[in-house]
Amino acid sequence: xxxxxxxxxxxxxxxxxxxxxxxxxxxxxxxxxxxxxxxxxxxxxxxxxxxxxxxxxxxxxxxxxxxxxxxxxxxxxxxxxxxxxxxxxxxxxxxxxxxxxxxxxxxxxxxxxxxxxxxxxxxxxxxxxxxxxxxxxxxxxxxxxxxxxxxxxxxxxxxxxxxxxxxxxxxxxxxxxxx
Amino acid sequence: xxxxxxxxxxxxxxxxxxxxxxxxxxxxxxxxxxxxxxxxxxxxxxxxxxxxxxxxxxxxxxxxxxxxxxxxxxxxxxxxxxxxxxxxxxxxxxxxxxxxxxxxxxxxxxxxxxxxxxxxxxxxxxxxxxxxxxxxxxxxxxxxxxxxxxxxxxxxxxxxxxxxxxxxxxxxxxxxxxxxxxxxxxxxxxxxxxxxxxxxxxxxxxxxxxxxxxxxxxxxxxxxxxxxxxxxxxxxxxxxxxxxxxxxxxxxxxxxxxxxxxxxxxxxxxxxxxxxxxxxxxxxxxxxxxxxxxxxxxxxxxxxxxxxxxxxx
Numbered sequence: 001x002x003x004x005x006x007x008x009x010x011x012x013x014x015x016x017x018x019x020x021x022x023x024x025x026x027x028x029x030x031x032x033x034x035x036x037x038x039x040x041x042x043x044x045x046x047x048x049x050x051x052x053x054x055x056x057x058x059x060x061x062x063x064x065x066x067x068x069x070x071x072x073x074x075x076x077x078x079x080x081x082x083x084x085x086x087x088x089x090x091x092x093x094x095x096x097x098x099x100x101x102x103x104x105x106x107x108x109x110x111x112x113x114x115x116x117x118x119x120x121x122x123x124x125x126x127x128x129x130x131x132x133x134x135x136x137x138x139x140x141x142x143x144x145x146x147x148x149x150x151x152x153x154x155x156x157x158x159x160x161x162x163x164x165x166x167x168x169x170x171x172x173x174x175x176x177x178x179x
Numbered sequence: 180x181x182x183x184x185x186x187x188x189x190x191x192x193x194x195x196x197x198x199x200x201x202x203x204x205x206x207x208x209x210x211x212x213x214x215x216x217x218x219x220x221x222x223x224x225x226x227x228x229x230x231x232x233x234x235x236x237x238x239x240x241x242x243x244x245x246x247x248x249x250x251x252x253x254x255x256x257x258x259x260x261x262x263x264x265x266x267x268x269x270x271x272x273x274x275x276x277x278x279x280x281x282x283x284x285x286x287x288x289x290x291x292x293x294x295x296x297x298x299x300x301x302x303x304x305x306x307x308x309x310x311x312x313x314x315x316x317x318x319x320x321x322x323x324x325x326x327x328x329x330x331x332x333x334x335x336x337x338x339x340x341x342x343x344x345x346x347x348x349x350x351x352x353x354x355x356x357x358x359x360x361x362x363x364x365x366x367x368x369x370x371x372x373x374x375x376x377x378x379x380x381x382x383x384x385x386x387x388x389x390x391x392x393x394x395x396x397x398x399x400x401x402x403x404x405x406x407x408x409x410x411x412x413x414x415x416x417x418x419x420x421x422x423x424x425x426x427x428x429x430x431x432x433x434x435x436x437x438x439x440x441x442x443x444x445x446x447x448x449x450x451x452x453x454x455x456x457x458x459x460x461x462x463x464x465x466x467x468x469x470x471x472x473x474x475x476x477x478x479x480x481x482x483x484x485x486x487x488x489x490x491x492x
Contacts, residue, residue, distance in 0.1 A: 036269050041367040058363075058396065059438060061370060062472030096473050106240040131244020132251065138270030140227035140241040150474055151370040 031166060033159040035138060042148045043136035049124045050109045055101075058152065064098035064171065065148040067126075069139045071105045072115040077143045080161035085120050087167040098147075098171060103128050105142045147174060187304060188329055191297075195337050216253050220260050221246055224267050225275045233277055245271075290338030297334035301326050362387055366396055377404050395431045399441040402427035406448050421452050439469035443479045450482060456489040 037043070045057035045067075057065065068084060070077050084100070091097040102125040104112050112125050128134055137146060137157075147156040147170065155174050158166070218235060224245060226237035234242045234249075245267055252263045268276050279288045305326055369383035384401035387394050402424040409420030425448065431441035443466035450459030463483035471479060 041363045044363070054437065058366075059440075060472050061396075062440070062474035064473075095477060099472075106244075130247040130251075131240065132248055134241070135244050135248040135267070135270060138272070140271060150472070152367055 031156075031158055031170060033157045035154070035157045037137065037154040038157065040154055041152050042146075042154050043133075045126070045133050045136070047126050047128065047133065049126055050104065050112055051124070053124065055124065055126055057148070060099060060148075061152045062150050064096065064150055064174075066098050066100045066167070066171075067103050067137070067146045067148070068100070069103045069105050069134060069137070069142045069144045069146075070112075070125075071107045071142045072111045073107070074142050076161035078119075080143055080163075081119050081121065083162055083164045083167070086164065087171075088121070088123055090168055091171075096150075096175070101126050103133050105134055105139070106131070147171070149174065184304070184308065188333075191300070192333060195333070199337070199340050213250075213253050216260060217246070217250050220249050220253070220263050223264055223277055224249075225277050227271045227275050286339070290335060293338035294330075294334035297337065298330045301330045362391055362394065366394075369397070369400065373400070373404065377408055380404055381408070393434055395435045395438050395441065398427050398431040398434075399438070399444060402431075403444045403448075406444075406452060410452070417452065421448065424448055425453075437469060439466055439471035440475050442466040442469060443471050443475045446486075447478060447482060450486050456486045460486040460490050 032038075042057055042065075045055070047055050049055055066087075072078075088100045091100070100123045102112070102116075102121070102123065104125055104127055109127070116122075116125065126133070134140075137144070141159075143161055145156075145158040145162055145167070146154060149155045156170055158170075221235040222233050224234045226232045226234050226239050226242040227245075228239050228241045229237050232239075232242070234245045237243075248267070249263055252258050252266070258266070264276070273279070279286075305322070308322075365383050365387045369380045369387070372380040372383060381401055381404050384397040384404070387397035388401065391397070406420050406424040409417050412420075425445070428441050428445040428448070431438060432445065435441070442462055446459045446462030446466050449455050449462060453459070460483065463479055463486060466479055467476070467483060
C-alpha cells in the first residue's frame, strides 16, 4: 500500500518536473530560430569576396545587412534562391535597402561563380575558407539566413530555406521596430 | 534516529565527500603542447552535423571548421580551454558538449543519478531496519520524514558537488559574462546611445580609445559627435572642435584608407563647418566611391551635389 502511494507520488513529481521544464523552455518562433547572438553585437567578419574585394562587417554599420550561408550543391539553398533574388530586387528600390551577402560555406570560388552566373544574383559573395564565419555564427548546416541591424546587432536567424515573401515580411517587421 | 543509523549516515557522508575530493584532485591538469590542447578541446565537443562523433574524429565540414577555430584560438593564446569550449557551445548550443554542463538544466544529468543512488541506499537501509526493529506508527512516520530529509539533502548536495566537479565549467556562461566591456560591446553601446545621448556615446567611444587608440570606428564617430555637439556653442569652441575633428578623421583615414565613414564625415565637416566646398567635394566623391553604409550615404549624396554646384558656380 505504502509502495503504491510512493510510486504515485514519484510519478507526480516527475510529471511536475517535466511540466516545469516545458514551461521555462523557450520555444522557437514561427520563422526565427534561437541563438545566443540574437540581440547581441554581430561577430566580427573580416574576409574577402570571391571577386577579391575586402569585406568587414563592422564597416557596414548604418545599413541593414543580410547574410545568407550557402553552398552551391545544397538542395534547399538552390530551392530558396529565387526568393532571395526577388528579395534583393525589392530592396534595391529602397533608400534604406538591406545589403545582401552570400557567405560561401565549404565551396569553391569556381562553383559559386558558375552557380550565380546560371541562376542570377548580383550581390557580393563572401569567402569563408576555414569556416570561421560559420563557427562565429554557429552555422552547422546551410542554408541559414541572418539579419543584422544598422547598429550592428543580430536581429534574426532563419534556419533552412526561406520561402517567398518571408524575408520581406521579416525585414518589414524589424524596420517597424518589432523584436 | 538510533545511534547505529546516525553512524551510518555520517559514514555515508564521509564516503561521498572523500570520493568527491579524490575525484577532484586526480582530474587531468591539462595538456602540454598546443596540439595536445587542440585535441583535448575537440574531444570535448560533438560534431554538430553528425551522430555520436566528436569534432576530434569527425571529417564533416562543420567539424573541420570548429577544429580550425579551436586551433586559431589556441594559437592566439588568449583563451583557456574552458573559454574556447564555451565559445563553441555558445554558438552551437549546449548539445555539442560531450560532457554536459555542471549548471542549469544540464546539471540534472549529474544530480539525478546521485539523488537516485542515495534514495535507493536509504530505502534499503530503512527496510532492513524495519525488519529488525518493531516500532510504533508515530515513530515510523518520524523516521520516514527524517530519512526523506536526509536523502534530499545528501542526494541533491552530493549531486551538485558531482556536477560542479564533473560537468563542463564554462566561464563565459557566468551571470557576469565575459564580453560586457569588450571593444565590440562598447562600440555597440555607443552606437545605440549616439542619436539620443551624444554625451554618453562620446564617453563610450573615449573608453574604446583608452584601450585601443587606433580604433578607427571610435576615432571617427567620437570626432563626428564632438563636432555635431560643438555647433551649438560659440565660435572659439567650434574652432577647437573643428581642428580636433579634422585631426581625428585624418588619423582614421590614415589608419584605414578604405573606411568610408571617416571620409564622408570629413567631407561633411569641411563643407558645413569649414566652408571649403572644393575640398569637401573631393572628400565626398571619395566617400561615395568607398560604398558607405546607407545611413551615411543618405547624408552625403545631397551634400555632394550641393558642393558640386557651388564649385561649378
